[in-house]
Amino acid sequence: MVAYVVRRLLVSAVVLVGISMLLFTLLQLMPGDPVEMMIDPMSFSGDRAAAIARRREQLGLDASLPIQYVRWAGEFLQGNLGFSYSTSRPVAEVMVERLGPTVRLMGTALVIGLLAGIPVGILAALRRNTLVDYGAAALSLVAISVPSFFVALLGIYVFGLKLDWLPTGGMNSVGGGGLVDSLRHLVLPAGILGLALAGPYVRYARAAMLEVLGQDFLTTARSKGLSRRRVVGRHALHNALIPLVTVVAIQIPVLFAGAVVVEQVFAWPGMGRLALEAVLARDYPILLGFVMAIAVLVLLCNLLADVAYAVIDPRIRL
Amino acid sequence: MTTLDTVPADAGSVSPGRLALRRFRRHRLAVAGAIMLVLLTVGAIVLPFVVGADPNAVDPSAIRRGPADGHPLGTDSAGRDVLARLLAGGRVSLLVGLSAALIATSIGLVLGAVAGYFGRSVDGALSRLADVVLSFPALIIIIVVVAFVGPSLPTLILSIGLFGWPTPYRIVRGMTLSLREQDSILAVGGLGAGAVRIIRKHVVPVVIAPLTVVATLGVAQAILLEAALSFLGLGVPPPTASWGNMLNEAQSLTILESMPWLWLPPGIAIAVTVMAVNFVGDGLRDAADPRAVR
Amino acid sequence: MTEPLLSIDEIVTEFRVEGGVVRAVNGVSLDVRPGETVGVVGESGSGKSVTMMSALGLLPGHGRVVAGHARFRGRDLVGLAERELERIRGREIGLVFQDPMTAFNPVMTVGEQIAEGLRRHQAGLSRRAAGARVVELLAEVGIPAPERRARQYPHEFSGGMRQRAMIAMAMANRPALIIADEPTTALDVTIQAQILDLLGRVQQETEAALIMITHDLGVIAEMTERVVVMYAGRVVETADVDTVFHEARHPYTRGLLRSLPRLDHRVAELPAIGGQPPNPQALPPGCSYRPRCPLNQGRDECLTRPELNPAGRGHRSACHFHAELAGLTGGVE
Numbered sequence: 001m002v003a004y005v006v007r008r009l010l011v012s013a014v015v016l017v018g019i020s021m022l023l024f025t026l027l028q029l030m031p032g033d034p035v036e037m038m039i040d041p042m043s044f045s046g047d048r049a050a051a052i053a054r055r056r057e058q059l060g061l062d063a064s065l066p067i068q069y070v071r072w073a074g075e076f077l078q079g080n081l082g083f084s085y086s087t088s089r090p091v092a093e094v095m096v097e098r099l100g101p102t103v104r105l106m107g108t109a110l111v112i113g114l115l116a117g118i119p120v121g122i123l124a125a126l127r128r129n130t131l132v133d134y135g136a137a138a139l140s141l142v143a144i145s146v147p148s149f150f151v152a153l154l155g156i157y158v159f160g161l162k163l164d165w166l167p168t169g170g171m172n173s174v175g176g177g178g179l180v181d182s183l184r185h186l187v188l189p190a191g192i193l194g195l196a197l198a199g200p201y202v203r204y205a206r207a208a209m210l211e212v213l214g215q216d217f218l219t220t221a222r223s224k225g226l227s228r229r230r231v232v233g234r235h236a237l238h239n240a241l242i243p244l245v246t247v248v249a250i251q252i253p254v255l256f257a258g259a260v261v262v263e264q265v266f267a268w269p270g271m272g273r274l275a276l277e278a279v280l281a282r283d284y285p286i287l288l289g290f291v292m293a294i295a296v297l298v299l300l301c302n303l304l305a306d307v308a309y310a311v312i313d314p315r316i317r318l
Numbered sequence: 319m320t321t322l323d324t325v326p327a328d329a330g331s332v333s334p335g336r337l338a339l340r341r342f343r344r345h346r347l348a349v350a351g352a353i354m355l356v357l358l359t360v361g362a363i364v365l366p367f368v369v370g371a372d373p374n375a376v377d378p379s380a381i382r383r384g385p386a387d388g389h390p391l392g393t394d395s396a397g398r399d400v401l402a403r404l405l406a407g408g409r410v411s412l413l414v415g416l417s418a419a420l421i422a423t424s425i426g427l428v429l430g431a432v433a434g435y436f437g438r439s440v441d442g443a444l445s446r447l448a449d450v451v452l453s454f455p456a457l458i459i460i461i462v463v464v465a466f467v468g469p470s471l472p473t474l475i476l477s478i479g480l481f482g483w484p485t486p487y488r489i490v491r492g493m494t495l496s497l498r499e500q501d502s503i504l505a506v507g508g509l510g511a512g513a514v515r516i517i518r519k520h521v522v523p524v525v526i527a528p529l530t531v532v533a534t535l536g537v538a539q540a541i542l543l544e545a546a547l548s549f550l551g552l553g554v555p556p557p558t559a560s561w562g563n564m565l566n567e568a569q570s571l572t573i574l575e576s577m578p579w580l581w582l583p584p585g586i587a588i589a590v591t592v593m594a595v596n597f598v599g600d601g602l603r604d605a606a607d608p609r610a611v612r
Numbered sequence: 613m614t615e616p617l618l619s620i621d622e623i624v625t626e627f628r629v630e631g632g633v634v635r636a637v638n639g640v641s642l643d644v645r646p647g648e649t650v651g652v653v654g655e656s657g658s659g660k661s662v663t664m665m666s667a668l669g670l671l672p673g674h675g676r677v678v679a680g681h682a683r684f685r686g687r688d689l690v691g692l693a694e695r696e697l698e699r700i701r702g703r704e705i706g707l708v709f710q711d712p713m714t715a716f717n718p719v720m721t722v723g724e725q726i727a728e729g730l731r732r733h734q735a736g737l738s739r740r741a742a743g744a745r746v747v748e749l750l751a752e753v754g755i756p757a758p759e760r761r762a763r764q765y766p767h768e769f770s771g772g773m774r775q776r777a778m779i780a781m782a783m784a785n786r787p788a789l790i791i792a793d794e795p796t797t798a799l800d801v802t803i804q805a806q807i808l809d810l811l812g813r814v815q816q817e818t819e820a821a822l823i824m825i826t827h828d829l830g831v832i833a834e835m836t837e838r839v840v841v842m843y844a845g846r847v848v849e850t851a852d853v854d855t856v857f858h859e860a861r862h863p864y865t866r867g868l869l870r871s872l873p874r875l876d877h878r879v880a881e882l883p884a885i886g887g888q889p890p891n892p893q894a895l896p897p898g899c900s901y902r903p904r905c906p907l908n909q910g911r912d913e914c915l916t917r918p919e920l921n922p923a924g925r926g927h928r929s930a931c932h933f934h935a936e937l938a939g940l941t942g943g944v945e
Contacts, residue, residue, distance in 0.1 A: 015450070026466060128673075138347075141600070145593040147542055149549050150585035153568050161575045168571060216714040219670055223709075224729035224781065225702030228694065235717050242719070250453050257455035261546050265569065275458065276550060279465040291462055298453050314765040315718055 001310065001317075005303065012299040019295045020076070023288055024069050076292075082285035086278075091289040094274065101171055102270035105190055105263065106255045112194025113201055118244065120198070121205025125213060126232065136202055143199025148192055148258055152265040155188045169267035189266040193258050204247050208240040215239075242313050249305035253298045348601020354594035362408035373398060373406035373559050385579055392579040395567060403559035404583050410560040411591065414475055414544040419536035421479025423529060426486025430525075431517040433487070434494025441491065448484035456481035457546055464552045474553050478540045486532045490525050497524060527606040534599035538592045545588045561588045616643040616683075617789055617821050618667070618705075623680035623690070625659075625666045634892045636662045638845040639680070646788065649815065649822045651836035651853070653829060653868065655889045659845040660825045661793050666690075668705065668791075669697045684789075703733040706782030706820075708811070710794035712774035716766035722774075723762030726750075726781045733785045749780040753810060772803035776810060783814050790815065791823045796831065808834060829872050833857060838926075841865050844890050844900035847920055851927040861923040861934035863905050899932070907933045 063071070072082065081091035117140075124136035160168035167173065167185050212218070213236060221231045260272035267273075271290065278286035310316045366373075376396045383393045391400035429448075433441040460477045467473055497520060547553030548562025556563060561584040568574050568581035625637035637659040644650050652660045665671050667682035667689055682689040684705070689697060701707075709715040717725060726749060727742040737745075743762070750758035753776040766774060775795060782790050792811060796804040812835060815822045824835050832839055832853065839856045841849040841864065849862035860866050867885040885904060896902055898915040908914045913932040923929040923938075931937075 023462075141593065141596055142589075145538065145542075145596050146589040147545050147549075147585070147592075149546060150565065150588060153565070153574060153581060153585065156571075157574055157578070161571070214672075216709065216711065217717040219665075220707070220709060220715045220725075220778075220781075221717065221728075222670055223668070223701055223707040225698045225700070225732050226728065227698060230728075235720070238719050239717070253453055254455045257457035257546075260457060260461065261550065264550060275461065279461055279552065282465065287462055287465060291458075294455065294458060298450065302449070302453060313719060315767045 001307075005307065008303050008306070012303065015299060016292070016295055017073075020073065020288075020292060021069060023291055024072060025065065081289040081292075084278075084286050085283045086281040086286075091285045094286065095271065095289055095293065098269060098271045098274045101268060102256075102259055102263070102272065104171075104186070105193065105268055105270055106259055108186055108190035109193035109197060109258070110252070110255065112190060113197025114248070116195065117198035117201025118205045121202040121207075122209045122237070122240070124202065125206045125209035128210065133206075136206070140199040140202035143195055143202075147261075148196040149261045149265055151192050151196070152189070152262055155192055156265070159188060169265075171268055189262050189268055193255075193262050196258060197255070201248070204244055205240070208243045209236065211243075212236045212239045238312075242309065245308045245312060246305045249301050249308055252301045252304075253294055256294060256297075345601035345604055347597045348604075351594040351597025351601065354590065355598060358408060358591055358594070359412060362405055362412060366402065366405050373402040374557050375399070375402075382573075382577055382580070391583055392577075394564070394580055395573075400564075400579060400583065403564060404561070404587060406559040407561040407564055407584060408587065408591075410471070410554055410558065411541050411544060411562075411588070414471070414478065414554075414560075415537040415541040415595070417475045418478035418482060418540035418544075419533050421476065422482025422536050422540075423486045423533040425479070425483035426488075426532075427490050427522075427525070427529065429483065430487040430490025430492075431494050431521050433491045434498060434521070435517065437495070437498070441495075444487070445491065448487050451481065452484040454481075457543060460543070460547060461550070461552055464547070469547075469552050469555045471554055471558070474544060474547065478543050482536050482539065485536065486529055489528050489532055490521070493525050493528070494521050497521060531599055531603045531606055534595060534602055538595040538599065541588065541592055541595070561585075614645050615686075617646045617648075617685065618644045618823075619681075619683045620663065620667055621681040621683065623663055623666050623682060624678045625662055625671065626676055626678050627672075628674040628676075629893070632893065636675070636845055636892055637666060640842065640845070640847055641680075642840045642847065642850070644789065644821050644823055646821055647819050648838065649824060649836045651824045651826065651832040651839045652842060653826055653832050653839060654842035655827055657889050657892065658842040660842050663842075664791050664793065664823065664825065668701060668707070669694065670701075699733075702729045702787075703785045704787050705789045705791065706785070706787040708775075708778050708782045708790065708792040708795045711798040712769075712771060712778050713766070713798070715778060716774060718766055721763055721765055722769065722777050723747075723750075723764075726762075726777070726784055729781060729784050745784075746780075749784055750777065753777070753780040753783075753814070755780075771799050772806060775799060775803075775807050779807075779810060779814060783818055783820070786818055787820055789821045789823065791825070793825045794827070795824075797826070797828070811835070829857075829868055841868070844895055845892060846900065846930065848901065848930045849923075849928065850920070851924070855924065855927050859924070859927075859938070861927065861929040861937045862931045863907050863937070864901050866937065867904075899930075901931075907931070907936065 075082065079092055081095070083090055084094055087094070120136050120139075124133040127133050156168045159166045166188050169185075171182065171185050173181050173185075218231055218235055221235045222228075226235075256272065259270060260275060262268065263270045263272035264276055271293070274286065275290045277283070278290065376398060377393065381393060382395055385392045391404065394400055394403065429444055433444040456478070459481065460474075463477050464473065494517075544553055544560065545562035545565070548560045549565050551563070551566055553562050554560035564584040565581050573580055620640060620642050622639045622641055623637055624635065624639055626633045626635050640659065640663045642650065642652070642663075652663070654660050662671070662675070666675075666677045666680075667684075669689065669692070671677070677690050680690060684700065689700070716722065723743065723746045726746045727739070730742045730745055731737050731739070734742075746762050747758045750761055755761050755773060755776050761769070761773075761777075766777075769777060779795075782792075790811075795811065796807050799807060808831065811822065811824075814820075822835075824831060826832060836853050838852050839850065840847055841856070841862065843864050849856070849860065849865045851860075856865060857869065860869060864885075871885060890896065890900055890903070899905070899908075899918055902908050902914045905914070911932075916932075918930045918932045920928045920930045921934070923934045
C-alpha cells in the first residue's frame with residue numbers, strides 16, 4: 001500500500017510538472033500586458049515606457065520563457081507562488097486566505113449533498129418502480145437540470161429579499177457577528193450547492209444499490225433468516241458504498257466549478273471568486289496558482305479514491 | 319440459483335428498433351421532453367419573425383420597463399425587448415448545446431475507436447487522459463481559457479466540446495474492445511490497413527445507439543455550461559443575447575428585487591430546456607437498453 | 613409411514629416479465645420425510661430451484677406464489693409472515709447454493725458470515741462464543757487452519773473451500789432440512805466428489821433431511837433415496853432411485869438416462885435429448901414434452917395434458933403411454 005501510494009505520488013508530480021509547463025507557456029503567450037495595466041496611463045506622470053520597462057525587470061518578465069519557468073518552479077517548490085499583478089501580494093498568501101471560506105462552503109455543501117442524496121437514492125432502489133422511485137428520479141432530474149446560479153437568484157429573491165429571513169450575500173455581517181450570524185450566511189449558498197450535488201448523488205446511489213440488490217449473496221443472507229433490515233443495512237449497503245465512495249471522491253474537484261458560480265452570486269470571499277477576479281484583471285500569477293491548486297486537488301482526489309477503495313473493499317490490495 | 323431465461327412475450331415478431339421506439343413512447347416524460355424541444359426549436363427559429371422586434375435594437379426612451387403593450391416581457395437596461403432577446407438567446411443556447419455535443423461526441427468516437435482498436439499503450443494513455451479530463455472541473459478550465467483568448471462564441475463551443483469527450487470515449491472504447499475480442503474482423507483487418515473503413519463499417523453501427531444517448535445528455539451539459547459562463551460574463555459576449563448573459567444583470571440586488579421580468583424568463587427557459595433534453599436522454603437510454611440502471 | 617417434514621402441495625409460481633407473466637412452477641407437489649434424501653432433477657429452467665425458493669419465501673421481487681402450500685412440520689410457509697419465515701430459515705432449514713463465489717458477501721469475512729446466522733437464531737450467544745463455534749464448524753467440514761480461515765474473506769478461499777464453508781453455514785444451527793441447490797455444478801470434477809461426500813457425512817451426523825437439486829443424474833444415483841423429475845415447471849415422474857434408473861416410465865427420464873455417461877460408452881458418443889427445453893412463456897398445449905418426445909408420433913392423447921398417475925409401487929409418471937415403457941430398458945428411440 002505504502003509503495004503504491006509513493007509510486008502514485010511520483011507519477012502525480014510528473015503530471016504536475018507537465019501541467020505547470022503547459023500553463024506557464026500558455027499564460028506567457030497571452031495577449032494583454034499586465035504591466036501595461038499596472039501602470040495607469042491616466043494617473044501616471046513622467047516617462048511611462050521607462051516605468052514599464054523598470055517594472056518588467058523587477059518582476060523578472062524580461063528573461064526568456066524557460067528561465068522564467070525554472071525560476072517560477074523553484075520558487076513554487078519553496079511555497080512562493082509569485083506575486084499578484086493587481087495587488088502585489090504573495091499569491092500563496094492570497095490563496096490561503098481564500099481557501100478557508102471555500103472549504104467551509106464546499107464542505108457544508110458536500111455534507112448536505114451526501115445526506116440528502118444517498119439515502120434518497122438507496123430508498124429509490126429499494127422501492128424500485130414505485131411512486132417513491134419516480135419521485136426521487138424527478139427531483140434528481142430537476143436538481144441536475146436547473147442551473148445553480150438561477151436557483152441561487154431565486155433563493156436570494158425569496159428568502160433574502162421578499163421574506164427577509166436570510167442575508168443575501170457575504171460570509172458575515174458587517175462588523176462581525178457570532179456563530180449564528182455565520183450560519184445564517186451559510187444556509188443559502190451551501191444549501192443550494194448541496195442540493196445541486198444531491199441530484200447526481202441520488203442517481204449514483206440508486207444505481208449502486210440496484211446493482212447490489214440483484215446479487216446472490218443477499219439471497220444467502222436471507223436464507224440464514226436475517227431480517228430484511230440487516231440484509232439491506234449490512235450486506236447490501238456496504239457493497240453499494242464501494243462504488244459510491246469512489247465516484248464521490250473523484251468528483252470533489254468538480255465541486256469547485258459549482259463554488260465559482262455560487263461564490264460569485266453570494267459575494268462569498270472564496271477561491272472561486274478569487275479566480276474570477278483574477279480572470280477579469282488578467283492576474284496571471286493568481287490564475288496559475290489557482291489552476292495548480294486544482295490540479296493538485298484532482299490528483300490527490302484520484303489517489304484518495306483508490307486508497308478508499310482498497311480500504312473498504314477487501315478484494316483490492318494496493 | 320437457477321433463474322428463468324426470460325424472453326419478451328413478443329420477441330421474434332417485432333424488430334429491435336420497433337421495440338425501442340415502443341419503449342421510448344411508453345416513457346411519457348421523454349415524449350413530453352421531445353415535444354417541448356420541438357416547440358422550443360420552432361419557437362426560437364420562427365417566432366422572431368412573428369414578434370418582429372430586433373433583439374439588439376436599443377430604445378433609450380424605454381429602459382427597464384415592465385411588461386406592457388409592445389414589450390410583452392418588458393425591456394432591459396438598454397431598452398431592448400426582453401422577449402426578442404429571449405428568443406434570440408434560445409437560438410444561441412441550442413446552437414452552443416448541439417455543436418459542442420457534436421464536437422465532443424466526434425472526438426470521443428474517434429479517440430475511443432482508436433483506443434479500442436489499437437489497445438495496449440495507446441489505450442492506456444488515452445484512458446488515463448480521459449480520467450484526468452473527467453475529474454477536472456470543466457467550468458474552471460474554460461474560465462482560464464477564456465482569460466487567455468477572450469470570450470467569443472467559437473471559443474465557447476470549442477472549449478465546451480473539448481471537455482466533453484471522455485464520456486462518449488469510454489463507451490466507444492469499451493464496445494470496440496469487446497468487438498475486437500469477439501469478432502475476428504477487427505483482428506484480421508491488421509494494423510492500419512483499412513482501419514478507418516473497419517471502424518466505420520463495424521464500430522459505428524454498434525455504438526450509434528448508446529452514443530446518441532450520451533450525446534443528448536451532452537447537449538444538456540453544454541447548455542448548462544454555456545449559461546453558467548455567460549452568467550459570469552465569460553461566455554457569449556454582448557450584445558449577442560444568450561440566456562446566461564441575460565441573467566448576468568440580475569446580480570444587482572435592485573434588479574433582482576424589483577425587475578423579475580429581466581431574469582425570471584431566461585432562468586426558466588434554461589431550466590425547462592435542459593430538463594426537456596435530459597428527459598429525452600433518459601428516455602433514449604431506456605429505449606436503447608431497458609435493463610440499464612439510470 | 614412417518615409424517616412428512618416438508619410437504620409441498622400444488623405450488624404455482626409466476627414471474628412478472630416485460631409483456632406479461634411467466635408461470636415457472638405449475639402445480640408441483642413433493643414430500644420429504646425426516647432424515648430422507650430426495651433428489652430433484654431436471655434441465656435448467658425446469659423450475660427445480662424456483663419451487664424451493666417459493667416454499668421458503670426467497671423469490672426475487674418479480675416472483676410470486678399464486679397457489680399451493682408448503683407445509684413444514686404442519687405449518688404452511690406460503691403466506692406465513694416474513695418474521696415467522698425468518699425464524700425458520702437458517703434455523704430449521706439450511707440452504708447450500710450453487711455458486712459459492714457469488715453466494716458469499718465479498719466484503720465480510722467468512723467467519724462473520726457464519727457467525728451472523730448463529731447469533732440470529734441463538735439468543736444470548738456471545739460474539740466470542742459464536743466465533744469459537746464458527747471455528748468448530750469450519751473444522752467439521754474439513755477446512756484446515758480454521759482459526760485463520762474464519763478471519764479470511766471469500767476471495768481468499770478456493771471454490772471447493774468456499775463450498776465447504778457454505779455447508780458449514782447451512783448446518784450451523786443443526787437444521788432438520790438442508791436444501792442443496794446444484795451444490796457441485798460450479799466446481800471442478802475432482803472437488804465435486806469431495807463435496808458430495810461431505811454433504812452425505814453431514815447429513816448422517818446431523819440426521820437432517822436433504823433435498824438435492826441437480827441436473828446431474830450421477831449425483832442422484834450417488835446420494836438420494838427418492839427422485840422427483842421435473843420438466844417445464846411440472847413433476848413428470850417420481851419414484852425411488854432404483855426404479856428411476858431401471859424402470860423409468862417417462863420418456864423424458866429415459867432421455868436423461870441415455871445422456872448419462874457410462875463406462876462402456878465413449879464420451880463423444882453420448883446422445884443428448886433432441887430439441888430445446890421449451891420457452892416457459894410459450895408452452896405447447898397438452899403434454900409439454902410432446903415436441904421432443906419419441907412416443908408422441910402425432911398421437912391425439914399427447915394433445916391433452918397427462919396427469920401424474922400411478923405407475924407402480926411408490927411410482928408415478930405423467931405420460932399417457934407410460935405402460936409402453938414397462939419392461940423396456942434403456943432409452944426409447
